[in-house]
Amino acid sequence: MMDLKHSRSVKLNDGHFMPVLGLGTGASDEVPKGKTREAVKVAIDVGYRHFDASYVCQNKEEVGQAVREKIADGTVKREDLFYTTKLWATFFQPELVRPALERSLKELQLDYVDLFLINVPFAMKALEKCKDAGLTKSIGVSNFNHKQLEMILNKPGLKYKPVCNQVECHPYLNQSKLLEFCKSKDIVLVAYSALGTQRDPKWVQEDSxxxxxxxxxxxxxxxxxxxxxxxxxRYQLQRGVVVLAKSFNEKRIKGNFQVFDFELTPEDMKAIDGLNRNFRYIKLEFAVHHPWYPFSEEY
Known part of the structure; x- marks a missing residue:
């Protein structure tokens, strides 16, 4: 359970802690690389301790540089920070998983990440080996529906349960059934696109x-x-969801962190629940015909 007043972290099922508010660092091609570095430094100064990157963004060097600069100037220690990276779809053969993570660590110039995520239910064994080798503290999944989660949880010889499932989640797609399912399995739901999303034509339709x-x-x-x-x-935090806020604008990075000192009433929460329309900004249409396409299930 999240105690938002005293602790800004949630305890994962493997004993590690994840800060409940993170900065998404995925940037479209229009965002200059230097901007990522500045945004991460501002965020650390503001109080963010959780940073989320995806393989596609190709700006890990900048994120790593910002983190190292803030460690060097004494603002934070490495262990104060929580860094998540994901395995891109081309590396799912088990023998490619560890080299992909090692490449990420080299780009970041870090010894380990805090969380390593996969998008399809294949590479769990290889992921477990990365955790055993100390390259990542925790392992989790992204864009899994409840059937795919069940499949992993019922895998014979599963050594570590995924600590989280990172999915698109916002008032227009509140994922309430998936959230209940994850809670029942002690898996944290992490929300991306929590503010809707930038209209990157590569991923999102113009008329959204x-x-x-x-x-x-x-x-x-x-x-x-x-x-x-x-x-x-704040809506996500109050329902027990870890939330990622993406911005490269200094004012918004600061504003998005000001969510710990006010509370939504039960009526507010109910009104926001009522906005749900199961609307997805990111439909991953290139994968619609894949047998593991996650969004054909209700949740």
Missing amino acids: PHLLEDPVLKEIAKKHSRNPGQVAL
Whole structure:
């Protein structure tokens, strides 16, 4: 259970702790690499301790550089930070998993990551070996539906349960059934695209609704003297979801961190629950016909 007042972390099923609010560092091609480095440094100064990267972003060197600079100037220690990386789909053969993680560590110039995620249910054994080798503290999954999670949890000889399932989650796609399922298995749900998403034409359709323009969110924000983004983030924290907020704008990075000093009422929570329309920004359409396409299930 998250204790938002005293601790800003949640205990994972392997005993490690994950900060409940993280900075997503995935950037579109338009974002200059130097901007990532600056954003991470600002975020560390503001108080973020959880950073999430994906293989596709190709900006790990910048993230690693920012982290090393903030360690060198004494702002943080390595063990204060929680860093997540993902295995990209081309490396799922078991023998490619460890070299892929080692390449990430080399780019980051770090000895280990805190969490290593996979997107399809193949490479679990190889992931477990990375944990045993100390290259990652925890292992988890991303974009799994409940059937894929069941499959992993029932795997004969499973050594480590995934600590989390990282999925798209926001008021228009609140994932309430998947959240209940994950809670029942002691797996943390981690929300990406929690503020809707930037309209990157590579992933998101132009005519997608603007989450942060939603009148209900705006109304609740006004009542608490907040902005709709802060309300959307706080909503996730109060339902026990770890949330990633992506921004490269200094003002927004700071604003998104101001979610620990106000509370949504049960009526607010219910009103936000009512916005759910099972709308996905990121549909991964290139994989629709793949047997492991995760979004054909209800949850």
